[in-house]
Amino acid sequence: MEKNLSKEKRQERIKEKISTNPFLSDEQLAKIFRVSIQTIRLDRLEMGIPEMRKRVITLARNASSKVKALNKNEIIGDLIDIDLGKSGISTMHTTKDMAFGKNNIVRSHYIFSLADSLAMAIIDSDVVLTGIARLRYKKPVYSGQLLVAKARIATKKSNKYLVSVHIKCNHKEVFTAKLIMVSLEQKSNNSTFNIDNQKIKEF
Amino acid sequence: MEKNLSKEKRQERIKEKISTNPFLSDEQLAKIFRVSIQTIRLDRLEMGIPEMRKRVITLARNASSKVKALNKNEIIGDLIDIDLGKSGISTMHTTKDMAFGKNNIVRSHYIFSLADSLAMAIIDSDVVLTGIARLRYKKPVYSGQLLVAKARIATKKSNKYLVSVHIKCNHKEVFTAKLIMVSLEQKSNNSTFNIDNQKIKEF
DNA sequence: GCAGCCTTTATTAGGTGCTATTAAAATATT
DNA sequence: AATATTTTAATAGCACCTAATAAAGGCTGC
Numbered sequence: 001m002e003k004n005l006s007k008e009k010r011q012e013r014i015k016e017k018i019s020t021n022p023f024l025s026d027e028q029l030a031k032i033f034r035v036s037i038q039t040i041r042l043d044r045l046e047m048g049i050p051e052m053r054k055r056v057i058t059l060a061r062n063a064s065s066k067v068k069a070l071n072k073n074e075i076i077g078d079l080i081d082i083d084l085g086k087s088g089i090s091t092m093h094t095t096k097d098m099a100f101g102k103n104n105i106v107r108s109h110y111i112f113s114l115a116d117s118l119a120m121a122i123i124d125s126d127v128v129l130t131g132i133a134r135l136r137y138k139k140p141v142y143s144g145q146l147l148v149a150k151a152r153i154a155t156k157k158s159n160k161y162l163v164s165v166h167i168k169c170n171h172k173e174v175f176t177a178k179l180i181m182v183s184l185e186q187k188s189n190n191s192t193f194n195i196d197n198q199k200i201k202e203f
Numbered sequence: 204m205e206k207n208l209s210k211e212k213r214q215e216r217i218k219e220k221i222s223t224n225p226f227l228s229d230e231q232l233a234k235i236f237r238v239s240i241q242t243i244r245l246d247r248l249e250m251g252i253p254e255m256r257k258r259v260i261t262l263a264r265n266a267s268s269k270v271k272a273l274n275k276n277e278i279i280g281d282l283i284d285i286d287l288g289k290s291g292i293s294t295m296h297t298t299k300d301m302a303f304g305k306n307n308i309v310r311s312h313y314i315f316s317l318a319d320s321l322a323m324a325i326i327d328s329d330v331v332l333t334g335i336a337r338l339r340y341k342k343p344v345y346s347g348q349l350l351v352a353k354a355r356i357a358t359k360k361s362n363k364y365l366v367s368v369h370i371k372c373n374h375k376e377v378f379t380a381k382l383i384m385v386s387l388e389q390k391s392n393n394s395t396f397n398i399d400n401q402k403i404k405e406f
Numbered sequence: 407g408c409a410g411c412c413t414t415t416a417t418t419a420g421g422t423g424c425t426a427t428t429a430a431a432a433t434a435t436t
Numbered sequence: 437a438a439t440a441t442t443t444t445a446a447t448a449g450c451a452c453c454t455a456a457t458a459a460a461g462g463c464t465g466c
Contacts, residue, residue: 007412007413007414022263023260023263023264025451025452025453026452026453027451027452035414035415036414036415036416037415038414038415038416038417039413039414039415041453041454042413042414045454051452051453051454052452052453053256053422053423053451053452053453054453056256056259056260056263057226057259057263059262059263059266060225060226060259060260060262060263060266061226062266063262063263063265063266076312102329102330103330105330105332107316107319107320108319108332108333108336109279109312109315109316109319109320112312112315112319112336113310113312116310116311116312116315117310117312126305127305127306127308129308129311129340129343130311130338130340131339131340132337132338132339132340133311133315133336133337133338133340134335134336134337134338135333135335135336135337135338136334136335136336137332137333137334137335137336140332210441210442210443228422228423228424229423229424230422230423238443238444239443239444239445240444241443241444241445242442242443242444244424244425245442245443245444248425254423254424254425255423255424256422256423256424256451256452257424407466408465408466409464409465409466410463410464410465410466411462411463411464411465412461412462412463412464413460413461413462413463414459414460414461414462415458415459415460415461416457416458416459416460417456417457417458417459418455418456418457418458419454419455419456420453420454420455420456421452421453421454421455422451422452422453422454423450423451423452424449424450424451425448425449425450426447426448426449426450427446427447427448428445428446428447429444429445429446429447430443430444430445430446431442431443431444431445432441432442432443432444433440433441433442433443434439434440434441434442435438435439435440435441436437436438436439436440
């Protein structure tokens with residue numbers, strides 16, 4: 001595949017190869033670069049790259065902890081302040097993997113998630129679902145920026161809450177939403193669950 | 204740790220142990236269950252559980268492909284049919300990790316994502332952003348169910364599209380939305396980007 | 407030319423975590 | 437007691453490595 005590279009260049013390419021495919025064994029790398037296994041091992045040693053099996057283990061560990069974190073976090077973003085039943089503030093650091101590759105604009109559903117789960121969090125009830133939502137994306141958010149979401153319960157009627165959420169980025173409003181959240185306490189039963197086609201007032 | 208279990212119970216427990224911690228080697232398992240390594244290996248053989256190193260490799264592979272898929276897939280769900288500039292259909296298999304642990308109800312933002320990215324997909328433009336959205340969650344969706352989303356461009360005014368999306372589950376409508384999508388073609392420039400506070404008609 | 411250097415390759419011993427096979431104990435069942 | 441099941445042991449071999457030692461090859465400067 002690749003051959004007659006200087007030591008320096010080879011080590012560079014090995015680094016690249018391994019980062020794109022961490023499952024490559026020394027033997028495979030040796031074939032790719034047309035050098036002996038020992039050379040590859042010397043290179044790894046010099047660069048401090050661990051053996052394939054250890055690389056795979058760290059990969060798997062990181063990955064499984066990531067998945068767990070995603071599942072554990074019933075709330076998206078970090079709850080900063082909460083006044084249960086009234087209002088709350090949460091933040092989210094936007095990252096590259098939340099955005100479109102080509103323009104780094106954060107995908108809308110991440111912003112919605114932040115608003116939606118904050119709205120859920122401030123309601124003092126075990127089971128809360130989103131009923132109706134009106135979202136307004138005002139400005140594009142670029143990955144890397146910090147979002148600050150503020151939510152407030154505007155009105156409450158029986159088991160329905162109208163929550164308004166404002167999300168800011170650098171002190172500029174980038175998103176607002178009004179959400180009707182429905183709390184499903186012990187009283188309500190699932191078979192007859194049905195959200196009224198009620199209109200949102202004052203929107 | 205655990206001892207004097209019947210073969211059947213031990214195998215059950217081994218399965219559990221491995222699923223919670225796939226990094227356990229046969230030696231470690233042997234110590235935990237106070238049996239010989241050979242017994243553990245026989246158990247794995249009978250249950251068809253691969254060796255630790257192979258488990259770790261599949262873990263790492265799945266994990267890295269998951270991350271890549273999430274990043275690569277600009278669209279959430281599977282596009283089934285598309286009539287660019289007019290309409291489209293996509294589906295999504297809901298899984299446990301999309302739902303709340305306690306009641307298996309799929310979180311609202313996954314449903315929104317399906318609708319939003321389908322709306323984005325049917326618009327014949329490179330850069331499309333969500334402007335305003337009205338969402339109506341009609342029935343809770345439980346993990347494991349298949350969602351079918353249909354979207355249609357209702358009206359188009361210059362670079363703004365009104366898209367209606369209907370999501371069904373078992374032929375019952377569980378979600379509807381109207382989205383105003385904004386296409387940012389070469390003409391528009393980012394520094395002056397600003398979505399009008401325009402109202403959605405016929406909602 | 408060749409001594410001194412870096413680079414590359416080879417060799418050997420050892421380690422981990424396994425598979426696969428054969429066989430012998432230990433325990434349970436009839 | 438005879439038979440069957442379960443458990444353990446022992447052995448050979450494999451993939452993929454570390455660690456250490458040594459030798460071969462190439463380049464540089466004197």
